[in-house]
Amino acid sequence: MNRLALPRLALTAGEPAGVGPELLVRLAATSLAANFVAITDRALLERAAIRCGVEINLIDDDGGDVEERSPGTLRIRHIPLAANEVPGRPDPRNAQHVLATLAEAADGCISGRYGALITAPLQKSSINDAGISFSGHTEFFAAHSHADVVMMLASPELRVALATTHLPLNAVSAAIDATSLERTLRIVHNELQAKFGFAEPRIAVLGLNPHAGENGHLGREEIDTIIPVLQKLRQQGMQLLGPMPADTAFVPAQRQHYDAVLAMYHDQALPVLKSEAFDRTVNLTLGLPFIRTSVDHGTALDLAGTGKADPSSLIAAAQMALNLVARRATHSSTPLQSEGTASSKAV
Known part of the structure; x- marks a missing residue:
């Protein structure tokens, strides 16, 4: 990676019917110096941006570096939903979509395509309702990474x-x-x-x-x-x-x-x-063999679709990921x- 390039940070939207997609577009609207790459459904984010009243510029991710990012710009790796979301009403048909985004993000971090992963909240019960045993992000990434x-x-x-x-x-x-x-x-x-x-x-x-x-x-x-x-x-x-x-x-x-x-x-x-x-x-x-940060809250189904969910925790997660990436980059020359x-x- 070019030393002047912004860190490439992967984002997952979590439960499509929760507040995650809205949090992602609000994060993209900040001026944080990161090359954010959302791994989710393109139309899902477009609908979330409309609900939040946020202008967003979605660009297909080509894997390349960028040296600056305008607020509202978000690169995307499209993984389609099985069914359009209904805010506040998780649909088990989208369970495989959620798991596919997590696997894609983790594999990208392990291969070095992303410098870190930031996850929005998901609905564990919806994945289990699809007949898939699932206890959370932490356990999923542990099993996926054999860590x-x-x-x-x-x-x-x-x-x-x-x-x-x-x-x-x-x-x-x-x-x-x-x-x-x-x-x-x-x-x-x-x-x-x-x-x-x-x-x-x-x-x-x-x-x-x-x-x-x-x-x-x-x-x-x-x-x-x-x-x-x-x-x-x-x-x-x-x-x-x-x-x-x-x-x-x-x-x-x-x-x-x-x-x-x-x-x-x-x-x-x-x-x-x-x-x-x-x-x-x-x-x-x-x-884990990669940096993973996340919000400290759940899917807030009662707020989903209102555009009023507070993005503070996701922004904090992104900032911490940036700090950890920077520390890792300078670790060899910085004494503990x-x-x-x-x-x-x-x-």
Whole structure:
């Protein structure tokens, strides 16, 4: 790629009947310095632009570089819908279209055609209603790339990774074993170094139970699983705090001591993050062979078709993708930050 060329960032629109297509055209209308390539149905974006009152210039992607992009310009790789969308009403007939866009985007990132992937929200239930087992973007990209991955959500003030993702609460304890926990911590540690620039990342590990188990009186997962893993990895040089009680881990006095948090399950930490930075939080998939960022919200079917959906989270995801691409490009010549120098700043 020409050093003056804008980064080529792939965009997927997610659920056609959700707010994703409208978010994409609003992102295209910004002045962000990126060569955005939308992988979706051309007419879907044209209809979304009309609903949003946004002028958009769709150009068939030829794979070439560009040095500047005018607001409203969006390159496109057309993958047709099976049925025209009805905003707010997901149609399982379009499930294969959604999956095809994800596969095309992932393959393009792996081959180097795109510098990163930014995804709009999709409707998992609609894909499952089509008879296709599907649990989410994170799991799809992990399987497609044959990679072990970790979900992380990051705002400018806080980063939270998850030991388990989309599981019912009664399945969480059984899913946390020494092997999976060690693998997750290694991925988070390595990605904080490679993607975020921390030389010695400090990770706060939450306990599973209230008060981190209260010395076994409120559960033994900390004693039997979490503490032995932390001790093992500390001996190998990792900076790990915990297991910390989740109810006090996020107070300001604690945050200065870590660069990221590992939560044991989805709703243990994400409500804290989203309550304070919902429109600035970005979903990242750690461990993939490419950069993937996403919004931190769902398809907002009640807003679909109104043109009123807030694009802030998708814009934040695009900006983070740009920052990560830039860091990767200069990684060999930029020294990693020493421990503690960036504990309150996300890329």
